[in-house]
Amino acid sequence: MDSFWIDEGNDMFQPTIHTQGPWDARFQHGGPPGALLIRQLENCSPRPDTVLARISIDIFGPVPLAPLRAHAHLVRPGRSVEKLEALLEHEGRTVMRATGWRIRVPNERPTQAEEEIQLPDIVGLPDSAPEIDPTQAPGWSGGFMKAIEWHFVHGGLHNPGPAIVWQRMRYPLLASENTSPMQRLILSADSANGASGPLDIREWQFIPPELTIHSLRPPTGEWICLEASTLIQTEGVGLTNANLYDLRGLVGRSAQALLIARKGN
Template sequence: MAFYLPLGSGRFASTAHTRGPWDAGSQHAGPPAALLGRAVEQIAPPGMRVARLTFEIAKPVPIAELSVEARIVRQGRSVALVEAAIEPFMRCTALLIRAGADVVPAAVPPPTVHLDGATVKPLYPTTHDVGYHTAMDFRFSEGSFLERGPATAWLRMNESLVDGEEPSPLTRVLVAADSGNGISNELELRSFLFVNADLTVHLLRHPIGEWVCLRSATSIDPAGIGLADTALHDQHGPIGRSVQSLFVAPRR
């Protein structure tokens, strides 16, 4: 089963695979971010590639039927701006830049992290057996869900984003990028909430292959505001960066 089942006319039925760790009735932000990225790609002007996406998470996205809308806000010769939304829960602003062929000499840095040697490690306690954590394959090169501090994890989708469709490179990275704060947490999950209120993803290029690597570190101010900073890679080298602003508070 996929994360979403298409219902036609921009509507989707959310499946249990979208379920996040905070609330059994709410989604992990990765799948809806990828669903919005898919909507952006579908109306992208020819020859332009998504270079940056900013997601504002107004409230938790429920595991329910969702409606996705997208529109081109501004289009120039070299740059375009596209908006997409799952109202009233999540909105996305995407910057697209015209991509050329061999405009400059290739200078891609060599890989600094490798999938070889990355291992599956235990998940933090959860109250449900099916969710985002089972729909994704996690393998750690550094750290783990149960260790505090920076971590490096490789993620791969076990399910398609939309039933019957092959995930695009953009949706593969978006469904994974929101996990940066989860793998690099600095606090005990049973005692604290550290929920991201947004997600910004910058992409130098889109990933090649099924695996996306997150090298993440989280910083938290005593006032309860946190920042998760993640370097994004694939097996060929760096692809971009993602950042999350965190709301941090004791559990009640």
């Protein structure tokens, strides 16, 4: 079975062409390595009575299409709240880090809890918009773009600005196991800046060195929707925000700081 990663044992993983990003054919899109780190967090001293409520990913440099080591450890153990950290390393150098706050789910739901936030009409459903071939948009290429289904309800890669897009992975993260809900969420959420970028990718770089997600609950099903927008200041710094949905409703929100630079500078 095809997949984004191949597990080589002993915390070593080989990326496939499906991880390749649009900026440089030698390096990965941020989604697949981010999802791999979430897998490591979830497998670190697992507790079925908890959820990952906040995840922060830091990207210390381009992630190469090469064998990488991914491992995790518990930073702060606790009965109700725990903090974990996972590192992605290339030849002994850390190229990406993920931290997560894991929170215990109460046995009894609070009586003051709000009802689940339903899917707003504006985002539609995956079949309300046709699937596009992202590589037909000028400047967008790479294995990751082809490894995802893209259904734009609003905006598009060829139409810079705010966007609403449904995504679904064509392949599992690892062929030997089911992709978890939070792995799917991270893999999709990292596309928010590209989906809503207001600049032409052929002329500009708008690259996120980080991704932070606050999650209300793990998503259900295979589809993730990004309702995304990007702001750019004249100083050359950008900010992408996105509401994240599954077919039931809101599951969380994401934010990314952006490096903005004209290509070749």
